[in-house]
Amino acid sequence: MKSIRYALLWRLGGGVLLLLVAGGAALYAGVSWLLVSQFDAGLETKLETFASLLLQDGDEIELEFADASMPQFSAEIDPEYFQIWLRGDGDDALFRSRSLDGGDLPRTFAPSGEPALVWDLALPDGRSGRAIGAEVQIQKQEWNIFRKKPEPASVVIVLAQGRGPLDDSLSALLWGTVAGILVLLGASVVLALRVVNTGLRPLDDLTHHAAAVEDPLRAPRFDAENAPRELRPVADGFNDLLDRIQTAFERERRTTANIAHELKTPVSELMILTDVALRYGDGAGETRRALEQARGIAEQMDALIAMLLKLARIESGRIPLEPEPIDLAEMVGECWSPLSAGATAKGQSFVGPKPGRTVTADRAALGVVLTNLLDNAVAYAPEKSTIRCAIESNGKACALVVSNPSNGLQADDVDKLTEPFWRASSSRGDRDHAGIGLALAHRLAELLQLELSFAAEEGVFSARVDFAARHLDVMPSTTA
């Protein structure tokens, strides 16, 4: 599983390790170069010292050297070495240190005028050493008025000494650098852990907050105001999701309670009817009446279940839609026709829309939507009131509005109208309507991509179906 924490730690750790290794290597290289340079400078100083100790007296060349002054060249343990040759005079040495014990150093040198040549070598006693070799001109000559000044002779001086102290220093430097890298790496990991954990704490808080949500209805919202800027969209999204879940849960709960109520009432009716018939029924007439009532209740329950199944089918989206041009006013007339008798019985009048507007939609589905809206108006508008159906059009879109006196419907109730089986207080007891018509109309309108909205203002209830521009053109046949 991917982990931001581990990814950050790996990358930070890798980066720090790379930097430390590169830094350590650079440090080691720099310091070791400095140490070797200092070591070589010491050799060069000694070489210059030896050059200054040479004296040319005619053809004779003398070395003003005494073992006591530089005892390291005659020491028994870890001695240093020197050897001096006359330039161009074969391999015979003019001078050599006592430590060489008659042996020779390699006659390697830089020509006169060039920097002295320094190199590593194996010393005569087997130790690893470092040597310097250069061709120098003798500076001091002995001469007087009887003897003319001789031409300065060139000699080759080679000095060598063990590099043990240098190697020890380089080794200490190497291990010190490695140890430093490791210590810094460890400290960096600890620091990185703290930094990453601190940096990810708001994310952890959000994660724990989300994980602790057991009941979305009672879950507290995440404090998005105090969240880091990067997390605020996530926190806001999380809170919005909780709000939507809560709304959906509450809607579902209300629907379930409404369905339960719708079913409990006929079940109670059946139970009491049969209880009373069994307990007190003392004649065929009473029993028959009870049975007829029971059948009527069963038919109501069957109709209720059929409506529920229809709603479920619509919500599953498996209703085939075949869009076709429909004259809106003509369709309103068709839908109103079977309802007109009921409206007349209640003394209600109907004002229909003006003809002329054609829309493209599935005829059957749109018919169900309009029939339910009109049926709702007939059922809940007061007696002797007027039900109006009008088409509002602006050329690019149009809307069909069904309005009637609201009969006590509150503005707060409007949002619940499309919940299955929800009933306004004033419509309780109405067994002819299950309270599902507007829910069906709403779902079908969604399938038809129509916008169905309701309003209850100033004593007038209105249902509005908005047709977008696409409904004014011929649509291809689809299945939702």
Next chain:
Amino acid sequence: MRILLIEDSRNLLDALRLGLTKAGYEVNTAADGETGLRMAAKGGYDVIVLDLLLPGIPGLEVLGRLRELGSEVHVLILTALDAVEDRVKGLRAGADDYLAKPFSFDELLARLQALTRRRFGKKAPVIRVGDLVIDTVGRIVTRAGEEISLTHREYRLLEFLAFRGGETVSRMEIEEHLYGLRSLPLSNVVDSAICSIRGKLKRHGTEPLIHTRPRLGYVLSEHAP
């Protein structure tokens, strides 16, 4: 015993009215909250059976307004709302009992009988007056161990006198209890029912149990007042 049923389901209302009438209750009905409140406010009911989800005025508001008017009538809430919070809300609003739908008629009857006993301060379902025993649950009356056959109205009259436990009960109270305010009968109907009950009681025991208090009413007691 007079009961007011306030229920919006027409089928349930009809079935309950039939069953409770057969069980010997005087039953009035209302199909919405407003009518129910108006009838209940007039008084004269021993128990009100009240639905909560009513058209017009909701059941809880009906109950609240009744209590505000000072009504002490026993109220049994009969509703599809069966959540604990609904029950608590109903009982706290002043209901005496709560029965969730669906329910059995026997249970409703038993609860109504219990409420009736509570109305008269009785807890035991069996009332004894001398050798007369009245089982208010089974609605069986025996004297000296012998069962006495009574009509519904005779039973309700005897039970009413027994509930009043030795108190003098006026003719007016008996008329109101048995026939309700809307169907006030002639006053000799009570006397005639008392006479009939006395006759049936006498067949199984010699001591008179129903005593007449001139111009005051009747007393059911082992001893003459």
